[in-house]
Amino acid sequence: METKTVITALAALAQESRLAIFRHLVQVGPEGSAASKIGEALDIAPSSLSFHMKELSHAGLVTSHQEGRFVIYAANYTAMNDVLGFLTENCCGGNVCSPVTACCEPATTTE
Template sequence: MLLPLAVEALSALAHGHRLAVFRLLVRAGAEGLPAGEIAREVGVLPNTLSTHLTILGHAGLVHSRREGRSVIYSANYDGMRDLLGFLVADCCAGRPEICGSLFDPAARCDAGAKA
């Protein structure tokens, strides 16, 4: 991932509602969620949600698809992996013991349950 794309993705996530939307979609899995359900879960008005989803989409973090009359949004896991890879590419200057549990899936799940 190039620096400008990383900056755009991080900027998109640097807002409480957008971060909440992204985390909700990550938890929802590939099936995604309809816009109305996202708005209810996050507690934002539909027009405000639309703006947030557009920003996340332009940053490569969210996909959308139409199913009948509904628009279904899902996390772009490839975009998420690219961003995470960018963030840890130079992690710990080659000293993995500094990063500790960052790369331990069980520790991440435990930490996520506490967040």
């Protein structure tokens, strides 16, 4: 992972509402959640939520897709794991000090 990409991701998370949104989506799991449900759970107005989702999406931390009239957002676990890996790759002087396992790797589907 490139340093610039990590900086963009960390900058997106360096705001209270965006960090709360991302943590909520991680907790929800790979199936994600409708924007309206995210706003209700975190008490964030739709206009603010839209702005924050745009920032998280731009940073590559969330994905979205349309389901009927709803936009479903999900944490991008690959990006999250890449950031964590980048932050820990030189841990303990380059020696592995604890196993780092990927969290919630998305299932691969064939279409």
